[in-house]
Amino acid sequence: MRIRIPIAALALLLLPGVVVAQGRSKWFGLTWSMASPMQNSKDFVSDYSFRGLGLEWRQLSGTTSFGLALNWNAMNEESFRTSTADQADLTGTQFRYINAYSILLSGHKYLGQAGGPRPFIGVKTGTYYIDRRTDVGLWRISDNSWHFGVAPELGFTVPMAGNLQYESFYTTVRYNYALAAGDVPYQSWLSVDIGFAVRR
Amino acid sequence: MRMKSGGLRFCVGALFVVLWAGCYPGEIDSASQTDVVLTFHKIGADFKVNNTLSMPDSIVDISKAAGASSSLDHQYDAQILAKIQQQFQAIGYTFVNPATTKPDAVVLVAGITVDNYQAWAGYPWWGYWGWWGSWGYWGYSASSAGSSSWYYPWSPVVVTSYKSGTLFINLVDPDIPPPQAGQAVSIWGAALNGMLEGTSTEILSRIATNITQAFAQSPYLSTQ
Numbered sequence: 001m002r003i004r005i006p007i008a009a010l011a012l013l014l015l016p017g018v019v020v021a022q023g024r025s026k027w028f029g030l031t032w033s034m035a036s037p038m039q040n041s042k043d044f045v046s047d048y049s050f051r052g053l054g055l056e057w058r059q060l061s062g063t064t065s066f067g068l069a070l071n072w073n074a075m076n077e078e079s080f081r082t083s084t085a086d087q088a089d090l091t092g093t094q095f096r097y098i099n100a101y102s103i104l105l106s107g108h109k110y111l112g113q114a115g116g117p118r119p120f121i122g123v124k125t126g127t128y129y130i131d132r133r134t135d136v137g138l139w140r141i142s143d144n145s146w147h148f149g150v151a152p153e154l155g156f157t158v159p160m161a162g163n164l165q166y167e168s169f170y171t172t173v174r175y176n177y178a179l180a181a182g183d184v185p186y187q188s189w190l191s192v193d194i195g196f197a198v199r200r
Numbered sequence: 201m202r203m204k205s206g207g208l209r210f211c212v213g214a215l216f217v218v219l220w221a222g223c224y225p226g227e228i229d230s231a232s233q234t235d236v237v238l239t240f241h242k243i244g245a246d247f248k249v250n251n252t253l254s255m256p257d258s259i260v261d262i263s264k265a266a267g268a269s270s271s272l273d274h275q276y277d278a279q280i281l282a283k284i285q286q287q288f289q290a291i292g293y294t295f296v297n298p299a300t301t302k303p304d305a306v307v308l309v310a311g312i313t314v315d316n317y318q319a320w321a322g323y324p325w326w327g328y329w330g331w332w333g334s335w336g337y338w339g340y341s342a343s344s345a346g347s348s349s350w351y352y353p354w355s356p357v358v359v360t361s362y363k364s365g366t367l368f369i370n371l372v373d374p375d376i377p378p379p380q381a382g383q384a385v386s387i388w389g390a391a392l393n394g395m396l397e398g399t400s401t402e403i404l405s406r407i408a409t410n411i412t413q414a415f416a417q418s419p420y421l422s423t424q
Binding site: 093 | 227228233234235236237238239240241242243316364393394395413417418
């Protein structure tokens with residue numbers, strides 16, 4: 001499993017090259033995605049996560065764009081704790097994980113001038129697949145569910161200099177809100193993405 | 201320009217992979233992290249009325265009691281039972297000799313060990329492809345293997361094993377009528393479960409720590 005993840009990452013890295021010859025109104029981005037769990041998600045895991053990836057395509061038109069974004073954030077926490085339920089108490093080292101995958105449609109509005117740093121504001125909406133897992137001792141408790149969700153975001157892009165005018169660094173801050181589904185309460189986390197985009 | 205652009209993409213991509221792979225989420229890395237202490241109590245039980253206890257001087261082997269064979273090691277029964285007695289005494293209980301004094305409640309301690317096996321069908325078998333031409337040699341090697349893992353060059357499978365153990369502590373109140381004749385009602389119980397890896401000293405130390413934890417998370421047990 002550990003071997004497959006870097007292979008998948010390398011495969012994703014090849015994708016920007018696929019869009020090279022498709023005109024300059026297309027934006028293709030790849031980001032390192034970090035996450036800070038909030039509310040219900042923070043009750044489950046509280047550590048800041050440095051583990052995640054984002055892959056994004058945008059179709060640009062003037063100062064706006066629409067597109068599709070795929071994201072994955074892995075949040076985890078290791079703690080020694082006692083959990084209480086009714087007349088039972090359980091103590092042990094707990095390893096908790098939230099793996100959140102999202103497939104979101106996006107819309108963005110860009111400010112500033114072309115060729116310079118440009119802030120943008122946007123909103124994404126779509127579906128989240130959230131897998132929650134608790135390993136305690138030799139036991140495992142897990143659930144997974146699909147959620148509908150929305151994610152407003154702010155960001156800015158900085159074009160590279162010289163001959164790399166169609167490449168840019170960009171960063172976003174996104175609030176992910178996945179509505180409750182089944183027995184799983186709503187989940188939320190703040191993502192900070194840093195990456196680069198190619199425009200063709 | 202394309203060279204620079206491609207190189208940049210590669211460098212940034214490589215950075216992502218390094219950062220990503222370098223922060224793999226935490227996992228169990230020591231046997232003590234597999235330890236779990238579960239305690240439960242009967243709702244409504246009055247722990248203030250049972251001041252005297254008695255406890256058999258050996259740990260019941262659950263597998264053997266059920267008619268199966270067991271690998272439970274009784275070498276440390278005395279230390280484990282002494283630790284349990286010490287914890288009860290620390291919260292106000294007095295141990296009496298049941299031959300001369302009827303105790304208010306009885307402490308029963310039982311244990312079981314289990315060998316667990318896991319077969320991994322997804323093992324990367326191609327690393328053993330070279331053995332194909334040396335079938336006879338491998339067969340000889342396999343028959344003399346003494347480790348806890350076995351590799352089969354003709355099948356992408358690896359088998360691993362580990363031993364886990366559970367210690368049960370029950371506080372039985374004979375004054376509470378059981379639901380059926382011949383049964384007894386436990387008003388407090390603890391189950392200490394974990395992987396039995398390491399030296400005997402290490403395992404005994406972990407058991408002692410977990411016994412202490414069982415009482416620490418059951419403050420209602422106190423007679424005060």
